[in-house]
Amino acid sequence: MSIGVTLNGAMHDRFESILSEDALRFVAELHRAFAPRIEQLLIARRDRQAKLDTGADRFDFLASTREVREGTWKVAPLPEDILDRRVEITGPVDRKMIINALNSGANVFMADFEDANSPTWENNVNGQVNLFDAVRRTITFDGGAKKYALNDKPAVLFVRPRGLHLIERHVTIDGKPARGPLFDFGLFFFHNAKEQLARGTGPYFYLPKLESHLEARLWNDVFVAAESALGIPKGSIKATVLIETLPAAFEMNEILWELREHSAGLNCGRWDYIFSFIKKRRADASALLPDRSLVSMDKAFLDAYSKLVIQTCHKRGVHAMGGMAAQIPIKNDPAANDAALAKVRADKLREVQNGHDGTWVAHPGLVPIAREIFDAHMKGPNQLERLRDDLTITREDLLAVPTGDRTENGLRHNVRVGIQYLEAWLRGEGCVPLYNLMEDAATAEISRAQVWQWLKFAAPIQWADGRNEPLSRDRLKTIVEEEMNALGERTAGGRFGEARAIFEQLAGAEQFEEFLTLPAYDRLLDT
Numbered sequence: 001m002s003i004g005v006t007l008n009g010a011m012h013d014r015f016e017s018i019l020s021e022d023a024l025r026f027v028a029e030l031h032r033a034f035a036p037r038i039e040q041l042l043i044a045r046r047d048r049q050a051k052l053d054t055g056a057d058r059f060d061f062l063a064s065t066r067e068v069r070e071g072t073w074k075v076a077p078l079p080e081d082i083l084d085r086r087v088e089i090t091g092p093v094d095r096k097m098i099i100n101a102l103n104s105g106a107n108v109f110m111a112d113f114e115d116a117n118s119p120t121w122e123n124n125v126n127g128q129v130n131l132f133d134a135v136r137r138t139i140t141f142d143g144g145a146k147k148y149a150l151n152d153k154p155a156v157l158f159v160r161p162r163g164l165h166l167i168e169r170h171v172t173i174d175g176k177p178a179r180g181p182l183f184d185f186g187l188f189f190f191h192n193a194k195e196q197l198a199r200g201t202g203p204y205f206y207l208p209k210l211e212s213h214l215e216a217r218l219w220n221d222v223f224v225a226a227e228s229a230l231g232i233p234k235g236s237i238k239a240t241v242l243i244e245t246l247p248a249a250f251e252m253n254e255i256l257w258e259l260r261e262h263s264a265g266l267n268c269g270r271w272d273y274i275f276s277f278i279k280k281r282r283a284d285a286s287a288l289l290p291d292r293s294l295v296s297m298d299k300a301f302l303d304a305y306s307k308l309v310i311q312t313c314h315k316r317g318v319h320a321m322g323g324m325a326a327q328i329p330i331k332n333d334p335a336a337n338d339a340a341l342a343k344v345r346a347d348k349l350r351e352v353q354n355g356h357d358g359t360w361v362a363h364p365g366l367v368p369i370a371r372e373i374f375d376a377h378m379k380g381p382n383q384l385e386r387l388r389d390d391l392t393i394t395r396e397d398l399l400a401v402p403t404g405d406r407t408e409n410g411l412r413h414n415v416r417v418g419i420q421y422l423e424a425w426l427r428g429e430g431c432v433p434l435y436n437l438m439e440d441a442a443t444a445e446i447s448r449a450q451v452w453q454w455l456k457f458a459a460p461i462q463w464a465d466g467r468n469e470p471l472s473r474d475r476l477k478t479i480v481e482e483e484m485n486a487l488g489e490r491t492a493g494g495r496f497g498e499a500r501a502i503f504e505q506l507a508g509a510e511q512f513e514e515f516l517t518l519p520a521y522d523r524l525l526d527t
Contacts, residue, residue: 003021003024003025003028004028004173004174005024005025005027005028005171005172005173006171006172006173007019007024007170007171008169008170008171008172009121009122009125009170009171010121010122012122012125012126014129015125015129018125018128018129018132018187018191019125019187022190023186023187023190023191024171026186026189026190026226026229026230027171027173027178027182027183027186027187027190028173028174029225029229030182030185030186030222030225030226031173031178031179031182031183031186032173032174033225034179034182034218034221034222034225035173035176035178035179035182037218038164038179038181038182038218041164041212041214041215041218042164042165044212044214045211048247049280052280052281052283053282053283054283059246059247059250059280059395059398059399060250060395061250061251061395062250062251062254065213065251065253065254068253068254068257069253069254073257073260073316074260074316074317074318075256075259075260075261075263075265075316075317075318076235076260076261076262076263077317078238078264078318078319079201079202079238081156081200081201081202082108082156082204082238082264082319083381083382084107084358084381084382085107085108085156085319085321085357085358085382086107086357086358086359086370086371086374086375086378086381086382087105087106087107087108087358087359087361087367087370087371087374088106088107088108088109088110088155088158088321088358088359088360088361089101089104089106089108089109089110089155089360089361089362089363089364089367090109090110090112090116090160090324090360090361090362091109091110091111091112091116091362091431092111092112092116092117092123092127092430092431093111093112093113093117093123093126093127093128093130093131094123094126094127094130095126095130095139095141096141096143096148097431098111098130098131098134098139099134099139099140099141099148099149099150100148100364101155101364102134102150102151102154102155102157103150103151103154103155103364104155104364104367105155105364105367105368105371106155106361106364106367107155107156107358108155108156108157108158108358109154109155109156109157109158110158110159110160110206110360111127111131111134111157111158111159111160112160112206112430112431113127113159113160113161113162113180113184114160114161114162114163114166114208114209114441115208115272115430115440115441115442116430116431116440116441117430117431118424118425118426118427118428118429118430118524119162119166119168119180119430119517119521119524120428120524121170122428123428123430124168124170124183124184128187128188128191131157131159131188131192132191132192134150134154134157135157135192135195135196135199136195137150137154156201156204157196157201157204158204158205158206158240159184159185159188159204159205159206160205160206160207160208161180161181161182161183161184161185161188161205161207161208162180162181162183162184162208163180163181163208163209163515164179164181164209164210164215164218165209165514165515165518166179166180166181166517166518166521167179167180167521168180168183168184169521171183182222185205185222185226186226188203189203189226189230189237190230193226193230193232193236193237194230194232197232197236202236202237202238203232203236203237203238204237204238204239204240204264205237205238205239205240206239206240206241206242206267207219207239207240207241207242208242208244208269208272209242209244209245209272210241210242210245210248210255211245211247211248212247212248212251212254212255213251213254213255213257213258214258216241216254216255216258216259217258219239219259219262220258220259220261220262223237223239223262234261235261235262237262238262238263238264239259239262239263239264240263240264240265240266240267240319240321241255241256241259241263241265241266241267242266242267242268242269242272243255243266243267243268243269243273243305243309244268244269244270244271244272244273244276244442245272245273245276245280246273246276246277246280246281246398247276247280249273249305249308249398250395250398252266252308252309252312252313253312253315253316256312256313256316256318260316263316263318264318264319265313265318265319265320265321265357266309266312266313266318266319266320266321267309267321267322267323267360268297268305268306268309268320268321268322268323268356269323269324269442270297270302270306270323270324271323271324271326271440271442271443271445271446272442272445273302273305274289274292274295274302274446275442275445275446275449277289277301278446278449278450278452278453279449279512279514281399282453282456282512285457286401287399287401287453288401288406288453288454288457288459289401289402289450289453290402290403290404290405290406290410291404291405291406291407291409291410291413292410292413292414292446292447292450293410293413294402294404294405295402295404296402297323297347297350297351298350299402300400300401300402300403301397301398301399301400301401301402302402304393304397304398304400305393305398306322306323306351306354306356307354307355307388307391307393308391308393308398310354310355310356310386310388310391311387311388311389311391311393313357313384314355314383314384314385314386314387314388315387317384318384319357319358319382319384320355320356320357321356321357321358321359321360322348322351322352322356322358322359322360323347323351323359323360324360324361324362325343325344325347325348325359325360325361325362325366325370326362326437326438326439326443327340327341327343327344327362327363327366327436327437327438328340328362328363328365328366328433328436328437328438329341329363329365329366330436336436340436341366341369344361344366344369344370345369345373348369348370348373348374349373349377352373352374352377352378352383353377355383355386355388356383357378357382357383357384358374358382359374362431362438363438405462406454406459406460406461406462407461407462408461408462408463408464408479409464410450411451411454411461411471411479412479412483413435413447414446414447414448414450414451415447415451415479415480415483415503416434416435416483416487417434417435417439417443417444417447418444418447418448418451418503418507419480419483419484419496419499419500419503420432420434420487420499421434421439421440421441421443421444421447422444422498422499422502422503422516422520423494423495423496423498423499425441425444425499425517425520425524426495426498426499426520426523426524427494427495428524441516441517444516445515445516448503448506448507448516449512451471451476451507452506452507452508452509452512454471455471455472455473455476455507455508458470458471459471473508476504476507476508477504480500480503480504484496484500498523502516502519502520502523505519506519
């Protein structure tokens with residue numbers, strides 16, 4: 001194209017309307033203005049990590065922004081349609097999922113181009129087609145035996161673009177691959193922002209993987225530029241930032257400050273936060289975690305950070321959203337189903353009693369349960385009046401490590417989940433039910449990061465035969481082989497060989513790979 005944009009992906013039905021010259025020109029303008037800053041911010045991430053690894057830096061609240069933390073400012077008022085967000089559902093951007101999620105009875109549906117989406121070209125652009133129709137409420141899906149359409153009261157739509165670290169290799173701008181988040185945000189905003197405002201809602205987003213207030217400043221500048229380019233009133237965009245990295249936990253006030261005209265609050269992205277806790281403290285043997293099942297939201301660093309989210313957001317007059325319930329209904333085992341739902345109820349009760357303004361679920365079947373809990377304990381649309389001045393969360397609290405065992409069962413579970421999720425992701429599926437939980441890229445990251453951490457520090461493992469000995473590379477290789485054999489004949493098909501190779505490479509690497517989706521993206525088949 002004469003606008004400096006080259007498309008390298010196949011053009012399917014309706015792709016030309018989404019990838020119009022005007023839309024791509026808008027994306028290219030954002031890219032030229034902000035891609036260099038994204039690259040600088042990614043370099044800053046690497047530089048800080050190097051200092052953390054050598055002890056030249058440490059996690060703490062910033063002295064340079066003390067005035068922001070101690071100030072009495074608040075974010076801009078929220079639109080009426082997102083004052084009550086007590087139940088939110090998340091999921092990928094495939095057509096049937098969008099309809100079911102919007103119809104689920106949740107207050108909000110977050111359509112996810114990131115952790116729940118395998119970023120094939122077809123998934124990404126079809127996702128934009130699907131959301132175009134969803135905004136206009138014309139979206140339908142013919143499932144053969146059943147046809148799907150929106151009901152009269154669909155959830156409010158939020159969209160999560162990809163993280164700053166990801167590219168869209170099928171689009172080059174001035175010879176460089178497009179930045180994934182600018183591509184996702186730009187296309188959706190260009191096609192839908194005015195339509196959403198005309199319908200009494202607005203362009204609402206979730207921002208993933210932020211590590212600093214400078215990254216929030218980047219996004220705020222992107223929003224201002226986008227609003228100006230399309231003649232949309234400044235502040236129309238509202239964005240909730242996922243606090244899902246350890247560095248961001250020390251800059252919550254600063255992140256809200258940077259986005260104060262565009263902020264819709266913060267969310268506890270619990271799974272990525274556990275992954276980040278391991279990743280960012282990769283050189284710290286004192287940060288060894290127990291089995292994933294024991295790293296729960298009521299303990300140590302997770303309890304501290306979730307309460308700090310509430311205290312920070314309510315001080316600034318904006319929502320503090322709780323975390324994901326990854327359980328899914330278990331149809332053929334009533335006892336197991338009851339046990340799973342009891343965990344959901346306990347988790348949501350903890351959140352609402354602590355002061356969260358809403359929560360996340362991964363399955364429509366959990367919406368009524370979450371709503372029941374929040375309705376019983378949150379009589380108004382939110383809990384912004386609960387300032388939680390009784391809490392004092394310290395640096396040490398945010399770094400506290402939960403106690404518990406590291407077991408052979410926990411290790412094997414990590415191997416099973418990590419490899420099976422990667423295999424599905426390589427086939428274009430980003431959200432996968434495994435062992436009665438809805439797994440996405442974040443939980444796969446925990447799986448491979450824990451194995452890496454235990455291997456690096458020769459962490460003692462409680463083996464099934466009663467021994468308490470460190471994990472070795474040879475033992476890990478044997479366990480991977482045994483778990484693949486246990487999956488049976490289906491490993492002969494699909495992409496299990498590649499998934500296993502990626503998992504073993506990442507888990508056994510000398511240097512920690514920042515994101516598993518980076519090397520995996522090189523193997524992702526174009527569809």
